[in-house]
Amino acid sequence: MALKLAVIAGDGVGPEVVGSALKVLEAAAGPHNLNYTTTDLDYGGARYLKTGEVISDDEVAALRDYDAIFLGAVGHSDVKPGVLEKGLLLKLRFELDQYINLRPVKLYEGVPTPLAGKGPKDIDFVCVRENTEDLYCGNGGIARKGTAQEISTQEMITTRFGVERCLRYAYNLARERKAAGYPGQLTLVHKTNVLTYAGDTWFRAFEEIGKADFPEIERVYHHVDACCMYMVASPERYDTIVVPNMFGDIITDLGAAIAGGMSIAASGNLNPDGVAPSMFEPVHGSAPDIAGQNKANPLATILSLSVLLIETGRIKNDPAATKVGQQLEQAIRKVCPQFEGQRLDRPKWSTDEITQMVIDAL
Ligand code: NAD
Ligand code: IPM
Numbered sequence: 001m002a003l004k005l006a007v008i009a010g011d012g013v014g015p016e017v018v019g020s021a022l023k024v025l026e027a028a029a030g031p032h033n034l035n036y037t038t039t040d041l042d043y044g045g046a047r048y049l050k051t052g053e054v055i056s057d058d059e060v061a062a063l064r065d066y067d068a069i070f071l072g073a074v075g076h077s078d079v080k081p082g083v084l085e086k087g088l089l090l091k092l093r094f095e096l097d098q099y100i101n102l103r104p105v106k107l108y109e110g111v112p113t114p115l116a117g118k119g120p121k122d123i124d125f126v127c128v129r130e131n132t133e134d135l136y137c138g139n140g141g142i143a144r145k146g147t148a149q150e151i152s153t154q155e156m157i158t159t160r161f162g163v164e165r166c167l168r169y170a171y172n173l174a175r176e177r178k179a180a181g182y183p184g185q186l187t188l189v190h191k192t193n194v195l196t197y198a199g200d201t202w203f204r205a206f207e208e209i210g211k212a213d214f215p216e217i218e219r220v221y222h223h224v225d226a227c228c229m230y231m232v233a234s235p236e237r238y239d240t241i242v243v244p245n246m247f248g249d250i251i252t253d254l255g256a257a258i259a260g261g262m263s264i265a266a267s268g269n270l271n272p273d274g275v276a277p278s279m280f281e282p283v284h285g286s287a288p289d290i291a292g293q294n295k296a297n298p299l300a301t302i303l304s305l306s307v308l309l310i311e312t313g314r315i316k317n318d319p320a321a322t323k324v325g326q327q328l329e330q331a332i333r334k335v336c337p338q339f340e341g342q343r344l345d346r347p348k349w350s351t352d353e354i355t356q357m358v359i360d361a362l
């Protein structure tokens, strides 16, 4: 069985970092007899500027034939902000019902963190960001536009169904981590003191599901503002975090920063039930300031490919994929100390050189 990967390299540094990760995959796959095929798809800014279309419904439907989607980044300086982000990235997350955005926050040995006195033992948690609801639904509107009476609304949508499936995923992950030696704690992050409706739905479901089905998992609740403070002051408090979409977007950039920066932050947009393909991408964007210069650090993308292989291996029951995914993470672990404390996002090596370092570490 060959793993079918759809590759959307996208804009800016996307093609450079995706190209790097695929070279690493080629080197790693052979020894483990991992068979895979890749199909390059040109969705992104350049195609939109040529055709006026981001992606059609038929093209979205065609993605269902793949086992996973590997995405570089979208965002183009000649395209109005939002067109590609909403038209491609969010569209795929929603249409393919990728309801979990999994974002590990893990400081690898040798990677500098801006947090004084904190090390790899302190910064090692995972964020489960709800990925299909909340302010991201796009409901709302503008009335009396351009007048002094202009009013805009942007609605936060929260459903028991959406919350419950996300919470169950997060509880199961906390349970799995507990079996691997983590504390077995799940922290819900919200703002229940102000968002009293959405917060109530989340909090009650969190308590009910936890008490009924995951009694061994310790339940913690933090307001999102306090969470930001704790992530900086005492990140060791966290094991597994579950968080709605908008707050999750924000706290995972903070998480990326404490774990070494955007150059190493990986993510997976998961359809955990395998009903549609999941999509994996670095947390960073198209980095137009360094695009086309062989300067982008590909580690976040290689790590996202590792998450792709581990998660797809689990969903599709393919042990070879899982094994190669674990190997990629091990190789990154070995490469990190070679940076000798320099910031990962302004490395002294080129994209190609870092790619070779990872291949050598395999
Ligand atoms: P960005 O992540 O692209 O860049 C922020 C900073 O980080 C820049 O200085 C950049 O040079 C640096 N950086 C990012 N990735 C790097 C890497 N791999 N190696 C070294 N340095 C790296 O965020 P931005 O500037 O806010 O957004 C640029 C465009 O990307 C926008 O159009 C935005 O909408 C889009 N975006 C897309 C995604 C995505 O595709 N998932 C995510 C975030 C932003
Ligand atoms: C991310 C990005 C996206 C988001 C944008 C580009 C739509 O910031 O993946 O974190 O807000 O989810």
Ligand code: MN
Pocket: 249, 250, 253
């Ligand atoms: Mn973001």
